[in-house]
Amino acid sequence: MDPSHITRAGIVLPVRVDSTGVDGPKYREIATSRWRACGGGWHVPSSVEPTREQRIVEAACAMPTTGAVTGWAGLAWGGGRYFPGVTGGGRLLDVPVALDNRRRIRPRPGVELCEEFLKGEDIEVLDGLPITRHERSVCRLLRTTANLEERVRVLDMAAFDDLCSPQEVLDYAVLRLAGRPHVSRIWQAVPLADENAWSPAEVALRMEWRAQVSWAGLVTNAPLFDLAGNHLATPDLIDPRAGVVGEYNGAEHDEEGRAVRDLDREERYRDHGLEPVVMIGMTRRSRAGFAARLRSAYERAARRRTPATWTLEHPDWWVDTSRVQLRRALTDAQRSVWLKR
Template sequence: MDRSFTPSTFHPRRPGIYAPLRIDACGRAGPTPEAVRWSRWRRTSSGFYLPADLELIQPEQRIVEAAAVLPEYGGVTGWAALRWLGATWFDGGAGRDDVHLAIGPCNVRAQKGIHPCEEKLAPEDLTELDGLRITSAVRSTCYEMRYAATLRLAVVVLEMAAYHDVVSIEEVRAYARSLASWTGVPQLRAALALAEENSWSPMETLMRLVWILDACRPRPLCNVPVFDLAGRHLGTPDLLDPVAGVYGEYDGHVHLVEDRRAPDLDRLELFRSVGLEGAVMVAADRRDPSQFVRRLLGAYRRARNLPEGARRWTLEPPGWWIDTTTVAARRALIGRDRRLLAHRNRLRGPLAG
């Protein structure tokens, strides 16, 4: 496509992301008025443009376009800041969610896809990463939790931020103490009481909340490795009640492909052979969790009826095992030990789950 000006990359570490430009009559620093009139450029916000053939696909591109209207004091916040920090579970609802801008006492007009927030903004809550001003990880997480549509989604926000190790539960709890009567703080505090640091996907989090809040079963552990009595790793179920010997698994679309289904079934059989009873949640259960609750309660009944001595598993790891179940443990990994987190990457995808 013919253009009067070609934009440069926003930042060397963000290839394929471009900063919006203002009109320039000479065409040296931005599109000419003629180019804009002939629709060779699209308007990203009031006064800013990008070439029309640069598709708005990546969340990072949406974020940079919204950030162009930031005043001198302020930063991108909420899901968009977490995404910029590397928390890729946060995708902005596949384009449905506005990019929120924390602007403190400044004034920015709301525009399509851009939501300015005038809540108090302390200087220490602002930082810059790869040329973009954002609010800190803990402030961004608390903001997204406070304004989440439901308590359960607020828990998802915290757990997916913790999944990427950008915040810990204790960091969020400490920051929450400073918020007092801010909007959404009761929901933030309630979500903190339910949160864990080792959930690997939004649906695992939602499944655990059904387990606790709907099925009224004891709070399960998240993604803890299970071993046989000889110290061999049998598997890592999504959820596990270690007292009852009941586990839960979420089978999303990645579990339905041909090369995954057989190993999944083999693992379920292996768990049962050592005295573990399980229940599987599927995508349809999100709309109506009653069937998963029924399956889960059935697993509890089966576990109670197992004969004495059927339990041939343990959570006690062998001496060589490296723990990765907390944010602190994962942050402490260095060098080649970081490879231990690779098995979680296959699950990474949109926050909507």
């Protein structure tokens, strides 16, 4: 692939060797520490910071014209904010490059070669870089990820940035992937996905809640209103039948101003007949603590006798943004108001 076609700002474009030294390094220079090779005869100065997008471009340099970036890298290039290309422990992930099963290139560090069927309709060009369509990129991640919660997180976070909905992923998998290795991982994850989750932590909250209360009818980020139509809050999760709401509080909630707002919100929930429960952290110990608090919240909700003064029914002035299709239909002005998250 010729990286000179890349138009995205912030990328340092790789260059080929130039005997004059005008448009690229001279042959004797590429052997020094001042330059690093990107594959395919392309080079960038070693001083260039290997940001997420920069790594993607450099990995794509040796890609044939029939290839495309896929997996986490394709989703990141497409605007996926929750596909950083690093593990939770900080290890850089290889950039996956999709190839058809007839074209081989030499393996090199930092690049994962995905040699499988690849048709032209699976590829789109964004800012000069060929990437696989988002549904295929998601399916690649789902098929190569053993952990179920992580697969659900992939689906939810692809939907968060409106790259593709779980239903679009399922439709693509049914049409194109039946019989492929590990396709059952897609079938397992899609029914558990939610296209209105707003962070990976919320996925952990929902999955743990389901593990503890399998019959709960959970709704994600549903706005709550009082009986006069005023917006009360938008909890991370709510079980409307039980009247239990759940929030995930990360480290940022320790800030004094945020902590005060959290307490005020919890009091507001109770004033309107709801029982709040909070999850803090995703470790085994913190999940065990959440499970105990969740059981207590359901017990308190069952004993509550005061009438509920909240509703999930949207007033006329509210704009529903709970699904990918609805968010895509918003105007820019509406997005600036309703998608401030």
